[in-house]
Amino acid sequence: AQKVTQAQTEISVVEKEDVTLDCVYETRDTTYYLFWYKQPPSGELVFLIRRNSFDEQNEISGRYSWNFQKSTSSFNFTITASQVVDSAVYFCALSGVGNAGNMLTFGGGTRLMVKP
């Protein structure tokens, strides 16, 4: 069985602060994918990133960066210099590969509030 845990239910920061959203996962698969999605108030889930379990390199995209550590089963997401527009609920998710990759298991989400 797969499980994703996002222990932080809500985080509040002031604009320009850095913030890290934690994600811990459990899976018996040896290969898998990890995802982060953003859900703004409009409700649509916006795809941010997918990582393959083979690739533990950290990734940076603008103000966003991701730290994947297989040893601790964690896939944390950092927003640098947060902005009010970053306010949303962020979900970490896990899927298998191939035919097992047709179901995403989501964490409970972290609500990020960025105050001006």
Add this chain to the structure above:
Amino acid sequence: DTGVSQDPRHKITKRGQNVTFRCDPISEHNRLYWYRQTLGQGPEFLTYFQNEAQLEKSRLLSDRFSAERPKGSFSTLEIQRTEQGDSAMYLCASRGQGAYGYTFGSGTRLTVV
């Protein structure tokens, strides 16, 4: 490419009534998914189609729920004899062959009163 469209955006229904939701995926995407999201929770998988074939169904999908994808294009999700516990956001997503991410629609929010 206009994204994944879901209709209606909101539905209020009385307990015991039947409701049907529609999802129009991105046209070239052959895979279509339904998820349910209750307040304060992450989305939970309901079912998956590849073209017109329904290949996976969650245990969450009780006998009152049925989904179809005729001709491998749009999909419908029907809930019969709705219960208050069915109140949730129903999300549809689609994915093309070899695509990285799933593209989600804005969802249909169902309220059963």
